[in-house]
Structures are given as structure tokens and as C-alpha cells.
Amino acid sequence: MRLxxxxxxxxxxxxxxxxxxxxxxxxxxxxxxxxxxxxxIYLYTGSALGKGAVSLEKRVARHRRRCKRVIWHVDxxxxxxxxxxxxxxCVGVNKRLECQVNQQILSKLNGKPVISRAGASDCKCSxxxxxxxxxxxxxxxxxxxxxxxxxxxxxxL
Numbered sequence: 486m487r488l489x490x491x492x493x494x495x496x497x498x499x500x501x502x503x504x505x506x507x508x509x510x511x512x513x514x515x516x517x518x519x520x521x522x523x524x525x526i527y528l529y530t531g532s533a534l535g536k537g538a539v540s541l542e543k544r545v546a547r548h549r550r551r552c553k554r555v556i557w558h559v560d561x562x563x564x565x566x567x568x569x570x571x572x573x574x575c576v577g578v579n580k581r582l583e584c585q586v587n588q589q590i591l592s593k594l595n596g597k598p599v600i601s602r603a604g605a606s607d608c609k610c611s612x613x614x615x616x617x618x619x620x621x622x623x624x625x626x627x628x629x630x631x632x633x634x635x636x637x638x639x640x641x642l
Contacts, residue, residue: 496541499582500575500642501590501629502529502548502559503622507567514561514614520600522562526571526617526625528590529559529604532581545573545642558603558614571622573642574629582636587613589632594625 504527513519533544547553548563549570555561562568576582587610590596596615604613619625626641633639 496575496577496640497534497536497579498541498575498577499530499532499586499633499636500541500545500573501586501633502531502545502563502573503527503571503625503629504529504559504562505569505571505622506562507569510565510567512561512565514558514600514603515555517558517600517603522568522599523616525620526622527562527568527599528594528596528615528617528625528629529562530583530587530590530613530615531557531559531604532583534579534581541575541577542642545575548573558606562614572626574626574633575640575642576633576637577640578637583613584608584610586632586636587615589635590615590629593632594619594628 506522510522533541551564598612599614599616630639
């Protein structure tokens, strides 16, 4: 009898974390400084274009963990009990689309930077960590799916 092992192909792409802040929270975001988060919805857009530990699935799994070494600006939020990753909208692509997606979120969802340059230290965007006025995560997911749909078929992780 032969056993075949199917290997999953590591997904590469761009993603947006939908974060819910349950209560107001004061947080220091690395060298960017201190800010106050209100109760509500926050978005972080990034890319994961590698294999293995830096694949899209592994990157998202890391963002969902509370216990981790704080590396990225968004980590300063996701380690707090008051912050929960509600959902992730993404596309499997082999190119970095985070800045284009982020610009659409700024214009179409009226996103506002949480703090200048947060999540955008490697590009010219104002920030990739944004707050939204909308409180309904389902509406945000639907609108993000439309944005991502302009690039490829959106996935929900």
C-alpha cells in the first residue's frame, strides 16, 4: 500500500487584518510613540510574499497569537487582550499590493491613520494601521472584499 502526502502550497499575497478594540486603550507603538485607541474597528494592511514561516497563512497565524516577539507596529496592538483579530481579507498574489489596497481603504472606507507612519516604515504611505468610523465588522468585510476583488478573488482567513 502506498501513501501519498499532499503538500499545501504556501499562499503568498496581501492581507488586511480586521481588528476590534473592545475598550479604549492607551498603547505605545514602538518609536512612533503613544496613542489612544477608542473602542472600534481598526485595519492593518500588509504583504506576505515568502514561503514557510513567511507565507500568508503563517503571517496571519502569527498576527493572531498574543504571545510573540513584538516586531511590527501592529504587534503592539495584537498582544493586548483588548484587541482581537476579527477576520482577515486577502488575495493570493505574487506581488506587493499593500500600498494600493491601503490607498483604497483610505478613500473608500474613510480610514484614518492611527499614528503617522504606523505599519508604513518601508513605503511612502501615511500609515497602514488605520481606524474606521464604522462599527460593523460585517460591513467592513463586505467592503474590503470589493476592494480586493479588483485584484483577484478575495479570501477570508
